[in-house]
Amino acid sequence: xxxxxxxxxxxxxxxxxxxxxxxxxxxxxxxxxxxxxxxxxxxxxxxxxxxxxxxxxxxxxxxxxxxxxxxxxxxxxxxxxxxxxxxxxxxxxxxxxxxxxxxxxxxxxxxxxxxxxxxxxxxxxxxxxxxxxxxxxxxxxxxxxxxxxxxxxxxxxxxxxxxxxxxxxxxxxxxxxxxxxxxxxxxxxxxxxxxxxxxxxxxxxxxxxxxxxxxxxxxxxxxxxxxxxxxxxxxxxxxxxxxxxxxxxxxxxxxxxxxxxxxxxxxxxxxxxxxxxxxxxxxxxxxxxxxxxxxxxxxxxxxxxxxxxxxxxxxxxxxxxxxxxxxxxxxxxxxxxxxxxxxxxxxxxxxxxxxxxxxxxxxxxxxxxxxxxxxxxxxxxxxxxxxxxxxxxxxxxxxxxxxxxxxxxxxxxxxxxxxxxxxxxxxxxxxxxxxxxxxxxxxxxxxxxxxxxxxxxxxxxxxxxxxxxxxxxxxxxxxxxxxxxxxxxxxxxxxxxxxxxxxxxxxxxxxxxxxxxxxxxxxxxxxxxxxxxxxxxxxxxxxxxxxxxxxxxxxxxxxxxxxxxxxxxxxxxxxxxxxxxxxxxxxxxxxxxxxxxxxxxxxxxxxxxxxxxxxxxxxxxxxxx
Amino acid sequence: xxxxxxxxxxxxxxxxxxxxxxxxxxxxxxxxxxxxxxxxxxxxxxxxxxxxxxxxxxxxxxxxxxxxxxxxxxxxxxxxxxxxxxxxxxxxxxxxxxxxxxxxxxxxxxxxxxxxxxxxxxxxxxxxxxxxxxxxxxxxxxxxxxxxxxxxxxxxxxxxxxxxxxxxxxxxxxxxxxxxxxxxxxxxxxxxxxxxx
Ligand SMILES: Cc1ncc(C[n+]2csc(CCOP(=O)(O)OP(=O)(O)O)c2C)c(N)n1
Ligand code: SF4
Ligand code: SF4
Numbered sequence: 001x002x003x004x005x006x007x008x009x010x011x012x013x014x015x016x017x018x019x020x021x022x023x024x025x026x027x028x029x030x031x032x033x034x035x036x037x038x039x040x041x042x043x044x045x046x047x048x049x050x051x052x053x054x055x056x057x058x059x060x061x062x063x064x065x066x067x068x069x070x071x072x073x074x075x076x077x078x079x080x081x082x083x084x085x086x087x088x089x090x091x092x093x094x095x096x097x098x099x100x101x102x103x104x105x106x107x108x109x110x111x112x113x114x115x116x117x118x119x120x121x122x123x124x125x126x127x128x129x130x131x132x133x134x135x136x137x138x139x140x141x142x143x144x145x146x147x148x149x150x151x152x153x154x155x156x157x158x159x160x161x162x163x164x165x166x167x168x169x170x171x172x173x174x175x176x177x178x179x180x181x182x183x184x185x186x187x188x189x190x191x192x193x194x195x196x197x198x199x200x201x202x203x204x205x206x207x208x209x210x211x212x213x214x215x216x217x218x219x220x221x222x223x224x225x226x227x228x229x230x231x232x233x234x235x236x237x238x239x240x241x242x243x244x245x246x247x248x249x250x251x252x253x254x255x256x257x258x259x260x261x262x263x264x265x266x267x268x269x270x271x272x273x274x275x276x277x278x279x280x281x282x283x284x285x286x287x288x289x290x291x292x293x294x295x296x297x298x299x300x301x302x303x304x305x306x307x308x309x310x311x312x313x314x315x316x317x318x319x320x321x322x323x324x325x326x327x328x329x330x331x332x333x334x335x336x337x338x339x340x341x342x343x344x345x346x347x348x349x350x351x352x353x354x355x356x357x358x359x360x361x362x363x364x365x366x367x368x369x370x371x372x373x374x375x376x377x378x379x380x381x382x383x384x385x386x387x388x389x390x391x392x393x394x395x396x397x398x399x400x401x402x403x404x405x406x407x408x409x410x411x412x413x414x415x416x417x418x419x420x421x422x423x424x425x426x427x428x429x430x431x432x433x434x435x436x437x438x439x440x441x442x443x444x445x446x447x448x449x450x451x452x453x454x455x456x457x458x459x460x461x462x463x464x465x466x467x468x469x470x471x472x473x474x475x476x477x478x479x480x481x482x483x484x485x486x487x488x489x490x491x492x493x494x495x496x497x498x499x500x501x502x503x504x505x506x507x508x509x510x511x512x513x514x515x516x517x518x519x520x521x522x523x524x525x526x527x528x529x530x531x532x533x534x535x536x537x538x539x540x541x542x543x544x545x546x547x548x549x550x551x552x553x554x555x556x557x558x559x560x561x562x563x564x565x566x567x568x569x570x571x572x573x574x575x576x577x578x579x580x581x582x583x584x585x586x587x588x589x590x591x592x593x594x595x596x597x598x599x600x601x602x603x604x605x606x607x608x609x610x611x612x613x614x615x616x617x618x619x620x621x622x623x624x625x
Numbered sequence: 626x627x628x629x630x631x632x633x634x635x636x637x638x639x640x641x642x643x644x645x646x647x648x649x650x651x652x653x654x655x656x657x658x659x660x661x662x663x664x665x666x667x668x669x670x671x672x673x674x675x676x677x678x679x680x681x682x683x684x685x686x687x688x689x690x691x692x693x694x695x696x697x698x699x700x701x702x703x704x705x706x707x708x709x710x711x712x713x714x715x716x717x718x719x720x721x722x723x724x725x726x727x728x729x730x731x732x733x734x735x736x737x738x739x740x741x742x743x744x745x746x747x748x749x750x751x752x753x754x755x756x757x758x759x760x761x762x763x764x765x766x767x768x769x770x771x772x773x774x775x776x777x778x779x780x781x782x783x784x785x786x787x788x789x790x791x792x793x794x795x796x797x798x799x800x801x802x803x804x805x806x807x808x809x810x811x812x813x814x815x816x817x818x819x820x821x822x
Contacts, residue, residue: 011654012654013647013650013651013654013660013662127665151685180663180687180688183663183664184661184662184663184687185647185650185660185661185662185663186660186661186662186687187654187659187660257687259685260685260686260687261685261686263685264684264685264686265686267683341686341688341690342686342688342690343690343691346690359690359691359692359693360691360692360713361691361692361710362691362692362709362710362712362713362750364710365706365709365746365750367706367738367742367743367746368736368738369703369706369707369738370703370727370729370730370735370736370737371727371729371735372637372672372673372674372727372729373673373729374672374673375672375728412734580731580732581732581733584728584732586672586728586731588728588731588732589726589728589731589732590731590732590733602672
């Protein structure tokens with residue numbers, strides 16, 4: 001594997017996320033933990049791939065890796081290891097840090113021993129997220145040192161050096177990335193791989209137990225550490241000034257991915273500027289920033305999302321009693337919304353610097369194009385569950401939903417998604433609807449979501465006897481984020497055997513009295529099960545069990561089993577359109593004269609359309625009845 | 626190399642667009658050309674629209690900006706039009722001629738435009754090359770080589786800073802032995818289709 005090669009100086013092409021994994025390996029990582037989430041997933045998936053391939057070859061990986069139950073557990077597992085002196089990395093998507101934040105905030109009081117990097121993958125523009133929160137606030141909120149890479153190679157280097165920084169100040173370091181760093185490939189120059197430490201040793205220390213008296217002692221220690229980090233920031237190789245043209249008093253301050261746009265446009269627009277590129281963005285190098293303000297007449301601040309650098313620069317300018325003009329978000333030149341790109345930054349620069357915008361957009365085409373919205377795959381078991389639910393439930397039913405492939409049930413014809421806040425919220429909001437209304441409630445969550453944060457609200461439903469139906473869509477994987485294993489699998493992220501936990505056992509243990517376990521591919525039985533669950537007074541849980549068809553078919557192919565695609569017998573078809581407009585598998589399409597056909601390239605052979613066809617017109621191709 | 630090369634690859638999820646972009650990136654690295662490859666896709670479900678930027682040379686922004694693509698390669702006709710904002714009148718546009726109908730159209734919710742009109746429109750924006758990549762790939766051995774046909778077509782233009790042989794070499798290095806012959810044919814098929822123009 002290229003990513004494991006100990007060939008310093010070799011150039012390879014890596015994804016930003018893979019580069020972070022490589023940086024950790026170069027630093028001699030001992031333990032890595034995660035809960036998956038786009039755009040962070042490939043960092044952990046790369047650790048998993050390495051571990052699984054070594055396990056397969058009966059070799060011992062040099063690090064421990066796990067897909068933890070949720071982000072908070074992931075952070076706690078790694079924090080303890082770091083406190084024993086090991087080097088640890090925990091990665092998650094931005095909203096994952098909300099889940100881990102309870103541990104995060106006080107972990108900073110306690111501090112770490114072995115270097116610990118916490119990667120937050122933010123998602124400006126919500127490419128695959130429920131919000132676009134700016135997690136740089138977490139660094140300021142909790143007082144964590146923060147690094148922000150601009151390119152994959154810088155991500156590798158910041159990860160590697162980040163461990164040293166973390167050990168020097170004894171604080172976990174936040175490596176804050178955004179989608180456009182996580183998901184770009186660029187040239188990486190490999191550095192030497194250090195040996196991991198292997199085993200840690202725990203030294204007991206009363207300062208680790210944050211009872212109020214200790215917490216009050218730890219807080220000033222944290223502030224001292226962050227002062228020390230500021231000194232490091234002043235000298236950091238990641239904070240630097242780049243001159244473009246013949247600088248004439250204009251300065252640009254930028255960080256992360258925005259630097260790339262600034263640099264390219266400063267060159268292309270022939271600007272005469274000094275660029276202060278900040279890579280260590282908490283604490284910012286105060287002295288360096290002061291000098292930059294003093295030696296500039298005007299400053300432009302380019303940062304995606306929140307005005308975090310901008311506000312800090314205003315404070316510094318205020319303290320200096322400087323009259324400097326600061327252009328950014330509050331001047332109206334840059335937005336607090338969405339991801340930036342060359343077009344957006346060029347537009348702002350042309351206004352600020354009064355130069356011609358080099359980017360010329362062609363006129364828009366008048367042809368309206370059909371959209372290609374994401375849809376549940378052909379043969380997805382979630383579709384079958386939803387079909388049964390719609391048959392069983394009254395019209396006014398409220399459907400609190402959750403995050404996973406099944407959220408796509410929001411689209412017509414199903415429209416079984418009425419409220420979504422965050423992972424696990426389906427069952428909690430279901431309880432609230434039960435208290436507030438007389439409507440029927442059926443909520444949905446996936447199995448990975450169930451283990452992540454779906455269990456406490458079920459306990460709430462049992463304890464308070466809320467009249468809800470909670471559905472667990474058990475497809476045996478974390479499908480949405482790339483099919484990672486979870487506690488319901490009998491193997492773990494390192495490819496080792498693991499104890500499989502059954503959803504229904506947990507639900508039973510929570511005290512739920514009415515539990516239905518169904519195979520959604522048996523649509524009639526599933527419909528009946530939902531009817532019974534709805535009739536039950538009090539909390540009922542339906543566990544709908546059928547593996548994700550992509551995994552199922554992959555396994556079938558491996559075993560050499562044939563997958564039969566389905567076809568419609570045009571003589572039997574009465575054109576009732578139930579299959580195409582009510583069941584709506586994306587493999588269906590209209591041919592000439594409203595004939596209904598199945599695209600054999602797309603069909604995954606689940607056979608559910610054959611069950612719902614009232615005229616028995618659908619059957620597997622090449623199988624005689 | 627001097628200057629910048631901006632390449633847009635588009636198509637529908639599952640057609641190998643991202644793989645093609647990554648191979649281009651690896652080929653550039655091998656030729657010691659600075660390169661960024663980036664993929665933009667919403668929820669990575671099959672059947673969605675995919676768009677990748679490959680930038681080479683003196684570049685630091687990872688995504689191609691509007692009106693600056695040297696070439697747009699599309700494995701589906703309307704997907705070329707969807708990303709037409711990247712074109713200028715010198716942009717080469719290579720597209721497969723075979724539509725992939727979105728399910729919003731197959732179930733009658735939306736309309737797929739008249740294919741002739743799509744080509745006319747593309748022609749107005751840049752220098753259009755149409756190829757039957759489905760046929761070329763099937764002749765080479767299998768439809769899954771369609772992305773390699775498109776790379777062959779790209780190599781036939783003067784856009785890349787290295788020779789077709791160099792790109793083919795990288796392709797073959799990244800493909801298991803038993804599929805090498807098929808992909809070589811696909812690449813050459815794409816190359817010929819553009820050379821014939
Ligand atoms: C706090 C948080 N962590 C991670 C994610 C990313 N994420 C989106 S859906 C999902 C889980 C999907 O798995 P599952 O619930 O089993 O549903 P499936 O996709 O398999 O249908 C994850 C981890 C998130 N949105 N929020
Ligand atoms: S990946 Fe699996 S769970 Fe997700 S939509 Fe496709 S079949 Fe359904
Ligand atoms: S068998 Fe029917 S429902 Fe299942 S994937 Fe094929 S066409 Fe779709």
